[in-house]
Amino acid sequence: MLNLLILASGRGSNFESISDHIELGILQNVRVGCLICNRPGALVVELARSRGVRVTEIGGIFGKKYSSSDERENARRQFEENCLYAVASDRIDLVVLAGFDQLLSREFVEHFPQRILNIHPAYDLVKYGGKNMVGQRIHKLVIENKEEYSGCTVHVVIPEVDQGPAVLKKRVKVLSCDTPETLEKRVLLREHLIYPEAIQLYADSRVKFDPSGACVVDFTSDSWEPEWNKRQSKYIQIHSEEMSEIFNES
Ligand code: GRF
Numbered sequence: 407m408l409n410l411l412i413l414a415s416g417r418g419s420n421f422e423s424i425s426d427h428i429e430l431g432i433l434q435n436v437r438v439g440c441l442i443c444n445r446p447g448a449l450v451v452e453l454a455r456s457r458g459v460r461v462t463e464i465g466g467i468f469g470k471k472y473s474s475s476d477e478r479e480n481a482r483r484q485f486e487e488n489c490l491y492a493v494a495s496d497r498i499d500l501v502v503l504a505g506f507d508q509l510l511s512r513e514f515v516e517h518f519p520q521r522i523l524n525i526h527p528a529y530d531l532v533k534y535g536g537k538n539m540v541g542q543r544i545h546k547l548v549i550e551n552k553e554e555y556s557g558c559t560v561h562v563v564i565p566e567v568d569q570g571p572a573v574l575k576k577r578v579k580v581l582s583c584d585t586p587e588t589l590e591k592r593v594l595l596r597e598h599l600i601y602p603e604a605i606q607l608y609a610d611s612r613v614k615f616d617p618s619g620a621c622v623v624d625f626t627s628d629s630w631e632p633e634w635n636k637r638q639s640k641y642i643q644i645h646s647e648e649m650s651e652i653f654n655e656s
Contacts, residue, residue: 413508423601424502427641430640443462445468446465500522504601507540529558545593549589556577557576559574559575571615574607578652
């Protein structure tokens with residue numbers, strides 16, 4: 407059983423999709439051991455509690471003013487120590503950042519080598535990744551740059567922001583009528599499909615790393631993907647009205 411620690415900050419739509427996939431039996435041999443939220447009172451807190459998930463609220467550093475970068479880094483370390491303390495008696499197999507708005511220190515990342523995943527709302531992280539590339543800013547830039555495609559990427563977290571190897575990526579066509587809001591909405595629907603898939607690949611030991619650190623997903627010579635697609639069709643069917651937006655786009 408792959409035990410997840412989810413770190414989240416906001417509305418929790420990715421948490422909800424992961425949780426739905428577990429409840430529907432689509433994600434197999436996966437459980438959410440704990441969710442830590444760095445913004446006490448965020449929507450995700452109640453959502454997770456209502457799903458029976460153990461939740462710990464630990465005030466984070468986002469939006470706070472510090473008199474020096476040392477003070478800020480100390481606060482980050484303190485937050486991370488509190489996180490590790492909260493799960494000290496758990497075996498954490500995978501840390502899943504689900505709308506988590508705080509950067510992690512090198513020490514924290516190295517505590518879980520190749521076992522922290524993030525989802526980013528862009529396909530090309532070289533162009534649309536990095537420290538200030540968050541939220542609507544990404545979609546606005548994608549539209550301004552007249553990109554044919556945007557999308558989303560599940561990647562392994564390394565200390566360098568958004569530079570870790572991609573586990574799964576999915577393209578989303580940019581439409582001529584798109585605004586940052588409409589594009590964001592379709593990208594988010596794709597996120598809700600690929601994040602659970604990436605987690606299942608971990609649970610099935612299909613995610614490997616070559617000596618250069620690149621991620622090699624083992625889809626070879628078997629029925630893993632068709633079986634996953636078949637299971638996930640249940641989720642797509644339940645959400646068919648919203649999902650029609652991404653399946654009818656091209
Ligand atoms: C998404 O845009 C995701 O790409 C980014 O945070 C947002 C997730 O929000 N990492 P949530 O899961 O609805 O809280």
